[in-house]
Amino acid sequence: MSGQQKIRIGLIGAGNIGNIHLQEFGKLTEECEIVAITDTFLPLAKQRAEHYGIPVVSATPEELIGREDIDAVIVAVPNQAHASLTIRALEHGKHVLVEKPMGLDASAAKEIVKAQKRTGKTVMVAHQMRWEPLSLQVKEQIDRGELGKIYTAKTGWYRRKGIPGWGTWFTQHEQSGGGPLIDIGVHMLDLAFFLMGEPKPVSVYGATYAEFGPRKKGIGSWGKPDWNGSYDVEDLATAIIKMEDGTSLTLEVSWAVHMDTDNSPFLHVMGSEGGAVLRGGEGKFLTERFDKTVDIPLIKPEEDEGARIRLSRHFLDCIRTGKAPWTSAETGLRSNLIIDAIYESSRNGGEVKLDWSL
Incomplete structure (x- = not known):
């Protein structure tokens, strides 16, 4: 074109x-x-x-x-x-x-x-989320080797009272595919893999719970409830994901939970020479200098065109050049494989190997 x-x-x-x-x-x-x-x-x-x-x-x-x-x-x-x-x-x-x-x-x-x-x-x-300015700052430093070898990460998003659209397609597995895991957990998975360098996941151990939704508790303000509808998805999920290269990722998400939380997404990346944390629109690097721990705050740009503008422009650029998008179909498959495995692991109580065959 x-x-x-x-x-x-x-x-x-x-x-x-x-x-x-x-x-x-x-x-x-x-x-x-x-x-x-x-x-x-x-x-x-x-x-x-x-x-x-x-x-x-x-x-x-x-x-x-x-x-x-x-x-x-x-x-x-x-x-x-x-x-x-x-x-x-x-x-x-x-x-x-x-x-x-x-x-x-x-x-x-x-x-x-x-x-x-x-x-x-x-x-x-x-x-x-890949296109947020602080995410891009962390990615730049990781690619420069400032954090050393990234060996594990922890990410999640706890909403204390945030079940959306109770009874609508959001809370019906046949139409949504799941609850907070597939709704907001998928965002955190994508961001974590981006910052970890896109390692290949090979196995998953996870658990899901539905302690609020079936009782019509934990209802959030987003979406219009349909009280004649149904709720057959989780309201909390937790998992550990193991990679082919030996690295690992922990994921925790909820729509509703009795927990002291600010309802913000979070991500901790841990490397041999330093770490990074993103939480609620803020962030910092963590390292050690002269045998003392040092925290270096991330600086938000005074003016920023916005993550979604960068996302939109990237899509147009990929169409014109034919290059693969950062969030390609393969990355989408990776998230779906992990999510399916978490649900399967929760059902059978064991570790699930990922099947990448098409």
Whole structure:
């Protein structure tokens, strides 16, 4: 694709996440344009189209994907439709930016990877945490060797009272694929692997619990509950992930828990010469000088264009150059393999080996 040609995008899903994509890609008008939009609730799609000046409202995702004037598709719909829409778009010659998790499970994720390899089109998973300025600062120092050998990390996100949309697709395993593990844990997995240097996970031991949701406790403020719906996912998950190179990662996430927490995501990276911590929008390096421990605060930039702008621009750049995205289909599969293994380990009580075969 010509570097001067605008990339034409179609959006599937006009809800909250879809609206964020409209806002961010709308800031890159010299590089792209949103030419079509659709949603299962068409009045919302029409409202977004009018607000953002999008010329076409397609009646269905299939109609949008089939348009010849679209180069790329953003998939911002409930989890169970991620794989089918992504694969359909790839087979119609479109590049795809898909919301997390890439697949409802590892089986769906493998089908996406196979479709991407078949078509040669770009598939990128929308993990914005890699693009936060402090995350990028830590990554730069790790790549320079300042932390030495990274041998383990611990990450998580404890929400004390934050179950979203009780009774809706969010809390139904068949539609969401799981609870906080697949909702917010997938973000932390992606960020941890990014900073650890993308090691290959080989086995998982994990446990999940549902102490709040089934009793309609721990309800958060996000989403509108459907009290006639159901809840069959976890509200807390914990796991240890072992890598092929001997490194390890600990993961802990919750939607609801009786715990002293500030509800912020956290990540601790531990190296032979130093460590780094990210928590709640702050961060610092930890090392030792003259036999004393030393903490070096990370400095936030005074002006920052935003993580999602960097994410959006990276997607467009990958389409133009053909390079693999940072959050490729393979990284999406990795997250789905780990998540599936945590659920399996919780059921059978033992360690689960990851099956990477396609």
